[in-house]
Amino acid sequence: MISLRNVEKFYQHGPSKTFVLRRVNLEFRQGEFVSIMGPSGAGKSTLLHILGMFDTDWSGEYEFLGQPVQKLGKKERSELCKRHIGFVFQSYHLMVALGGAMILLCGVGVFLLWRGKLFGNRRFLAVLMPGFLLPHLANQAGWLSAEVGRQPWAVYNLLRTGEGVSPVLTAGQAALSLAVFCAIYAFLLWAYVFLVLRLIREGPEPEAAETAAGKEAGHG
Numbered sequence: 001m002i003s004l005r006n007v008e009k010f011y012q013h014g015p016s017k018t019f020v021l022r023r024v025n026l027e028f029r030q031g032e033f034v035s036i037m038g039p040s041g042a043g044k045s046t047l048l049h050i051l052g053m054f055d056t057d058w059s060g061e062y063e064f065l066g067q068p069v070q071k072l073g074k075k076e077r078s079e080l081c082k083r084h085i086g087f088v089f090q091s092y093h094l095m096v097a098l099g100g101a102m103i104l105l106c107g108v109g110v111f112l113l114w115r116g117k118l119f120g121n122r123r124f125l126a127v128l129m130p131g132f133l134l135p136h137l138a139n140q141a142g143w144l145s146a147e148v149g150r151q152p153w154a155v156y157n158l159l160r161t162g163e164g165v166s167p168v169l170t171a172g173q174a175a176l177s178l179a180v181f182c183a184i185y186a187f188l189l190w191a192y193v194f195l196v197l198r199l200i201r202e203g204p205e206p207e208a209a210e211t212a213a214g215k216e217a218g219h220g
Contacts, residue, residue, distance in 0.1 A: 098137050
């Protein structure tokens with residue numbers, strides 16, 4: 001059903017080559033249940049992208065249902081993939097897109113506030129109303145991508161913790177990422193508390209207070 005012969009993929013760095021896959025020979029028969037396991041950086045995702053026909057920059061022979069994939073055109077590969085392959089993506093595109101939309105809304109809001117036009121722009125305020133969901137949705141999308149990766153295998157003791165650790169990520173890089181995230185969220189918390197307390201100290205705007213007082217007098 002699926003046959004790989006001498007499949008290789010590398011990245012060119014000047015005169016040198018970094019091989020992600022080298023001389024891979026595999027054969028999967030119909031009805032088999034196969035799991036590809038290994039440490040991070042071993043080329044598992046790269047191999048899956050080749051098998052799923054999303055990656056075309058490789059060498060060797062790939063036969064799928066009797067079809068020589070390396071000889072097929074882009075349209076033929078796409079049709080073959082759509083008919084026979086279901087692919088679970090592990091990329092964080094949805095999280096990045098939702099997070100980018102949130103940042104864009106915040107940027108536009110700050111610009112309108114600086115120009116003194118924020119509270120008069122009813123259309124933008126209507127967009128902001130459901131906008132508070134974007135951070136939550138982005139976070140959940142990120143966790144969904146992570147949960148279909150190696151994490152659940154390690155949690156249920158199907159993958160050893162040592163095999164789930166990425167060898168390309170150093171302890172210093174992890175500590176730096178954690179420190180940066182803590183600093184960003186600490187700043188956001190400080191900004192939120194600062195703005196809320198400032199609004200409380202200033203109280204309602206004079207026009208709003210006068211309008212409210214007039215309504216109360218009218219009712220009286």
